[in-house]
Amino acid sequence: MNTLSVWRGIAPSPGFAMLSADISTDVLIIGGGITGVTLAWLLARQGRQVTLLEAHEIGSGTTGNSTGNLYETLSHGLHDVSSRWGKDVARQVVAERRAALQFIQEQAQDAPGAAFRRCPLVLYALADKQQSLVDQEFEALSAAGCAVQRGPVPAALPAAAGPAVILADQAQFQPQAYLVHLAQEAARAGARIHEHSRVLDINARTRIVDTATGAVNAREIVMATHTPKGIRLVHAEMPVYREYAVALPFVDGARDPGPGIFWAKGEEGLSMRTLEQPDGRRFLICVGQEHPPGAHNAKAALMAVEAAAQRHFGDAEPAYRWSAQHYKGADGLPYIGRDASGCLVATGFATDGLTWGTVAARLLAEEVADRSPPFAALCKPTRLSPIKGARTILEEATVTARSLVKDYLTHRQEEKLSSLAPGDSAVVDSEGESCAAWRSPQGELFAVSSVCTHMGCKVHWNSVETSWDCPCHGSRFRPDGTVIEGPALRPLARRHPRSLEP
Numbered sequence: 001m002n003t004l005s006v007w008r009g010i011a012p013s014p015g016f017a018m019l020s021a022d023i024s025t026d027v028l029i030i031g032g033g034i035t036g037v038t039l040a041w042l043l044a045r046q047g048r049q050v051t052l053l054e055a056h057e058i059g060s061g062t063t064g065n066s067t068g069n070l071y072e073t074l075s076h077g078l079h080d081v082s083s084r085w086g087k088d089v090a091r092q093v094v095a096e097r098r099a100a101l102q103f104i105q106e107q108a109q110d111a112p113g114a115a116f117r118r119c120p121l122v123l124y125a126l127a128d129k130q131q132s133l134v135d136q137e138f139e140a141l142s143a144a145g146c147a148v149q150r151g152p153v154p155a156a157l158p159a160a161a162g163p164a165v166i167l168a169d170q171a172q173f174q175p176q177a178y179l180v181h182l183a184q185e186a187a188r189a190g191a192r193i194h195e196h197s198r199v200l201d202i203n204a205r206t207r208i209v210d211t212a213t214g215a216v217n218a219r220e221i222v223m224a225t226h227t228p229k230g231i232r233l234v235h236a237e238m239p240v241y242r243e244y245a246v247a248l249p250f251v252d253g254a255r256d257p258g259p260g261i262f263w264a265k266g267e268e269g270l271s272m273r274t275l276e277q278p279d280g281r282r283f284l285i286c287v288g289q290e291h292p293p294g295a296h297n298a299k300a301a302l303m304a305v306e307a308a309a310q311r312h313f314g315d316a317e318p319a320y321r322w323s324a325q326h327y328k329g330a331d332g333l334p335y336i337g338r339d340a341s342g343c344l345v346a347t348g349f350a351t352d353g354l355t356w357g358t359v360a361a362r363l364l365a366e367e368v369a370d371r372s373p374p375f376a377a378l379c380k381p382t383r384l385s386p387i388k389g390a391r392t393i394l395e396e397a398t399v400t401a402r403s404l405v406k407d408y409l410t411h412r413q414e415e416k417l418s419s420l421a422p423g424d425s426a427v428v429d430s431e432g433e434s435c436a437a438w439r440s441p442q443g444e445l446f447a448v449s450s451v452c453t454h455m456g457c458k459v460h461w462n463s464v465e466t467s468w469d470c471p472c473h474g475s476r477f478r479p480d481g482t483v484i485e486g487p488a489l490r491p492l493a494r495r496h497p498r499s500l501e502p
């Protein structure tokens with residue numbers, strides 16, 4: 001299945017060259033999403049020597065697969081931060097995010113196709129039991145000084161159980177078009193940007209980073225990789241979730257909710273918005289079905305979003321289908337700053353990272369210049385808040401432990417891989433080793449170790465994106481073992497079992 005997002009389908013990558021020599025730089029940024037590209041732009045404009053390495057293409061991580069909404073609140077609720085950290089911190093969160101939103105608006109003005117527009121955010125409940133969450137959010141937003149009111153939900157949307165919370169003056173854009181523009185501006189300001197330059201090893205002590213085509217020696221290393229690479233304490237604190245998205249083309253008579261960020265909370269909860277293209281094409285975008293990666297049926301989740309979207313907005317065939325994952329901080333705040341290894345990291349953004357990533361880039365630019373703004377102290381990656389994050393840390397540790405034990409006990413016994421049909425996958429015991437195999441529709445068999453190279457959990461098949469996904473901390477691999485995303489640096493080992501023989 002083609003899983004290119006509507007954003008990446010419309011705005012192709014800028015085509016920066018691969019790294020092709022050993023180089024030295026002052027600041028090395030790993031990762032070309034909104035965090036890395038914004039930081040590269042800020043540092044280059046300050047006259048710093050900065051290099052950015054991107055494993056695939058600019059925006060191919062989560063940024064180019066998001067929903068493109070920008071807001072000063074949080075998708076899991078400002079009331080959550082308010083109850084864990086207090087009203088003053090909730091106010092600081094809103095102020096930082098509002099400033100980041102303004103920053104994006106300024107940069108987006110000159111970005112072709114960025115389609116930035118101010119709009120309201122509408123939060124509402126699909127069933128009575130979620131209404132109290134909506135009411136709580138109204139209180140938290142009011143206390144934080146946000147321009148919030150209660151009101152009805154547009155008639156085009158799935159019906160509400162009660163009054164909605166309407167937050168004025170939020171925004172939405174085309175995240176990939178914005179990112180491509182900012183990367184080109186960063187390069188114009190002097191940043192060296194290399195695509196298809198995957199970092200394979202990071203030596204935080206010697207400050208040397210290796211790729212297959214060159215090494216980089218840097219004074220400062222920034223991991224803007226969504227989740228940091230290698231084994232880090234924050235991985236034990238951050239649950240990972242995948243979500244599914246479709247973009248339906250507008251057809252005559254389809255219901256049109258107009259500009260806005262629409263969050264319907266409930267069992268069939270969806271995040272909904274529209275996209276208008278300069279060429280007149282219009283799309284309705286629906287995102288939902290949050291599940292831990294590698295621990296659910298990806299096809300069923302995608303079909304559920306598609307069915308819900310078609311039920312509400314007409315049964316047009318989706319023009320785009322895609323999926324992406326996010327990492328949630330244990331105590332409701334992201335992790336931004338220097339970690340125990342001495343590298344700078346930015347992670348734990350949940351589904352709010354277009355704005356958090358911009359906040360992070362602004363904070364990290366200060367940190368590179370040896371300054372420490374007050375908000376940076378709240379986001380330190382080395383903080384551990386056993387009280388504020390206790391439940392999340394315990395849940396995450398349980399998922400990891402359960403995955404390790406269950407998978408080692410239950411995977412299938414020896415089976416002839418030669419009998420695997422085209423399109424089928426299996427995790428089997430072969431010659432004493434666990435092997436993850438998939439036969440392509442063209443008949444080619446790919447066999448790799450099923451043991452995740454991050455910390456040894458077993459990978460599971462993702463039938464939508466034809467990948468092996470790890471339930472523990474979200475590493476994902478192609479059928480040939482290459483890393484797609486997550487904390488793993490090394491590929492899954494190739495296997496050549498005898499059971500391949502007919």
Ligand SMILES: Cc1cc2nc3c(=O)[nH]c(=O)nc-3n(C[C@H](O)[C@H](O)[C@H](O)COP(=O)(O)OP(=O)(O)OC[C@H]3O[C@@H](n4cnc5c(N)ncnc54)[C@H](O)[C@@H]3O)c2cc1C
Binds near residue numbers: 030346
């Ligand atoms: C379904 C979904 C919808 C979302 N919608 C929204 C939204 O509407 N609004 C919002 O604010 N947030 C949203 N988010 C969250 C937001 O998209 C992310 O938090 C944000 O894009 C993260 O940006 P980033 O730059 O930190 O990471 P990414 O965009 O993931 O970029 C990291 C980059 O690092 C690269 N990389 C990784 N490893 C290496 C390596 N070894 N070498 C070189 N490069 C490497 C990757 O290829 C990738 O391009 C959504 C998230 C999901 C899952």
Ligand code: FES
Binds near residue numbers: 454455473474486
């Ligand atoms: S064990 Fe951590 S991602 Fe697989």
